[in-house]
Amino acid sequence: MQRYSLRFRIFLFFVFQALGSTAVVLIALWFGHHRSDANGATSGFILAATLSAFGLVGLTAGIWLLFDENIARPIEALAARLRVRAHAQVETPVSAEEARYLGDLGPAAQAVSDALNRTAMDSAMQVSRETERLARERERLTALLTEIPVAMILVNASDQIVLYDGQAAEVLAQLGVPRLNAPIGDYFSADCLTEARARLHRSGREVSFTACGRTGAQRFEARMRPMDGGGYMLMIDEEEPTLSPGASRPLVYDFDLLDRGASRASEDLPxxxxxxxxxxxxxxxxxxxxxxxxxxxxxxxxxxxxxxxxxxxxxxxxxxxxxxxxxxxxxxxxxxxxxxxxxxxxxxxxxxxxxxxxxxxxxxxxxxxxxxxxxxxxxxxxxxxxxxxxxxxxxxxxxxxxxxxxxxxxxxxxxxxxxxxxxxxxxxxxxxxxxxxxxxxxxxxxxxxxxxxxxxxxxxxxxxxxxx
Structure with a gap:
């Protein structure tokens, strides 16, 4: 059976439906004929019609179950695997057991998946080279920041955090839980930030100010420097740095956030x-x-x-x-x-x-x-x-x-x-x-x-x- 094509298998379902329906009707007529000899023609026809109806419904349900189990569900599973491969870039081999009744559809889907894999390998090599380049740039940036004995936070024009280094993470942790894309106002007093931003916009130059924690209990000597696009760099000087000048300074950042504002959950947002x-x-x-x-x-x-x-x-x-x-x-x-x-x-x-x-x-x-x-x-x-x-x-x-x-x-x-x-x-x-x-x-x-x-x-x- 497994060597037959999918079209032939579907044809067989209809053949079984036709032959089974004919057999059900003939058997029902035979019983009706015997019933009519004893109770009259009307009673016989009623019995034949009733048996035919129940028989046809049962036969249809049985054939549908076979079709669903052997054709419909495997096709649905195969489609899901192909979607995962196409859109999530996850290699998912086609199961021979699942596709055993799908004729050439299973091997054809596997061939498409293999072709995608070869294309993906070529793309992966290009991505790998680009990733290595970006990794080198990140290492350079990290090394540069290591020489700067201050905590540094980049904030976009919508006052969302775009980048913070390891020392800034320690500062933020004193005021809350460090979070990328969080409003800077979740950590520092809005009054202090607003006054410093106003001075920054008037002068267009770096300004020094005292950054107050949102509860007012913590105070930090800070500087605010403007960036292109309307955001700013916030540098915080600590009297007792939590990281030594030569220590590794990991970065948490996403520069795509420079061009994006806050992302409150909304039904219309992507x-x-x-x-x-x-x-x-x-x-x-x-x-x-x-x-x-x-x-x-x-x-x-x-x-x-x-x-x-x-x-x-x-x-x-x-x-x-x-x-x-x-x-x-x-x-x-x-x-x-x-x-x-x-x-x-x-x-x-x-x-x-x-x-x-x-x-x-x-x-x-x-x-x-x-x-x-x-x-x-x-x-x-x-x-x-x-x-x-x-x-x-x-x-x-x-x-x-x-x-x-x-x-x-x-x-x-x-x-x-x-x-x-x-x-x-x-x-x-x-x-x-x-x-x-x-x-x-x-x-x-x-x-x-x-x-x-x-x-x-x-x-x-x-x-x-x-x-x-």
Missing amino acids: LRALTYAVFDTETTGLLPHKDEIVQIGALRIVNGRIVPGEVIDQLVNPGRTIPASASKVHRVTDAMVQGAPDIASAGARFHEFAKGSVIVAHNAPFDMAFLRRHAQRMGVEWDNPILDTVLLSAVLFGTNETHTLDALCDRLGVALPAMLRHTALGDAQATAEVFVRMLPLLEAQGLTTFGEVIAETRRHGRLLEDMN
């Missing part, structure tokens, strides 16, 4: 214009109404890229004994959480980390239920928009597929080391990488704005609660 906070939790159990969080892991995504260095990997003291069965899964023990902050402190820190962002999680209702239960203790409101990678998977691959995190990693080519599975940061990292690879797939289906994606996920509301 997906890539939004900032995302991807998180996961480990808990004492699976009951959000009474179990507690023992670990929070989170990352940020800006401009469709995971921001290196902006992570939360926080143990949380649950205020109760962690069951041995739970520790066996996530490897967090009572000894590890001794001295760790409680959920009120840890949750408030994650809330600040996610400020102005769309929250992303795998099976978000579970994790969010723990956070929302303690919202009053944290002194926050969890009103961030939320995307769930389970629902996004259903949108992209259909409800017949498996939507576990492991299945998504396998489908989208995300490698998750076994030692990191079932750790909060490890699962958050995997979810973030999966989500980044989903973005081009969503756009390829015409779902380019946040509102369009939310509307589409609501069609799969039977899978999970709508968190928006």
